[in-house]
Amino acid sequence: MRSRFKPWAAELIGAHPEIIIPEPEKVKGKWQEVFGNDHPLHIEAGTGKGRFIVGMAKMNPDINYIGIELFDSVIVSALERVLEEEGGIPNLRLLKVNAKDIESYFEKGEVDRLYLNFSDPWPKSRHAKRRLTHETFLRLYETVLPENGEIHFKTDNRGLFEYSLTSISEYGMLLKDVSLDLHANEPEWNIMTEYEEKFSKKGQPIYRLEAQFQAV
Numbered sequence: 565m566r567s568r569f570k571p572w573a574a575e576l577i578g579a580h581p582e583i584i585i586p587e588p589e590k591v592k593g594k595w596q597e598v599f600g601n602d603h604p605l606h607i608e609a610g611t612g613k614g615r616f617i618v619g620m621a622k623m624n625p626d627i628n629y630i631g632i633e634l635f636d637s638v639i640v641s642a643l644e645r646v647l648e649e650e651g652g653i654p655n656l657r658l659l660k661v662n663a664k665d666i667e668s669y670f671e672k673g674e675v676d677r678l679y680l681n682f683s684d685p686w687p688k689s690r691h692a693k694r695r696l697t698h699e700t701f702l703r704l705y706e707t708v709l710p711e712n713g714e715i716h717f718k719t720d721n722r723g724l725f726e727y728s729l730t731s732i733s734e735y736g737m738l739l740k741d742v743s744l745d746l747h748a749n750e751p752e753w754n755i756m757t758e759y760e761e762k763f764s765k766k767g768q769p770i771y772r773l774e775a776q777f778q779a780v
């Protein structure tokens with residue numbers, strides 16, 4: 565997701581360290597202290613403008629959520645969504661970091677579930693390593709999830725979905741649920757992301773899968 569440069573974004577982000585955690589490596593292994601409870605922790609890598617993670621946090625107050633996003637100009641929109649909520653969203657935090665460094669921020673087993681939504685497809689084969697479902701990323705996710713931890717993935721991009729099915733199954737994960745048209749019979753628990761809303765309005769099918777790591 566590209567967004568116009570917002571010169572004011574860094575200042576707004578800096579003014580809200582209670583929401584966008586400034587040095588998350590310092591709280592590695594201590595996220596329960598940050599949230600003040602021992603509820604499960606679900607994270608989204610590539611959270612964009614936050615429609616999904618904010619919706620999930622509001623729908624499931626007994627689950628803690630963290631949205632991870634690379635860019636100031638994008639994550640600031642997620643921050644604004646949180647600030648619009650009266651009383652804030654106590655079970656949600658945001659990290660302006662790269663998902664490839666996820667091990668620096670979470671201990672083994674500290675994350676109970678990982679969401680990937682409409683990840684950048686990187687269609688050229690030479691960029692395959694950048695796809696968030698590449699084997700290298702799966703290995704990273706495995707280090708922060710518990711045994712049998714799950715990844716839930718949605719996309720409108722058929723090529724990325726096909727690639728991900730192969731990458732995930734070659735990794736030895738168990739595919740638990742696969743949908744080739746999520747909106748044909750949309751589950752009541754589905755929270756749409758910004759991209760999902762945009763592409764489904766155009767009539768494009770939304771692909772979804774749940775995959776579980778397997779103990780060796």
Ligand SMILES: C[S@@+](CC[C@H](N)C(=O)[O-])C[C@H]1O[C@@H](n2cnc3c(N)ncnc32)[C@H](O)[C@@H]1O
Nearest residue numbers: 565610611612633634662663681682757758759
């Ligand atoms: C195509 S957008 C989708 C945004 C949102 N998930 C949605 O569905 O509307 C992908 C987002 O992932 C972010 N992103 C890509 N690679 C990332 C990485 N390695 N770490 C963190 N965020 C990343 C991009 O900056 C972008 O905002």
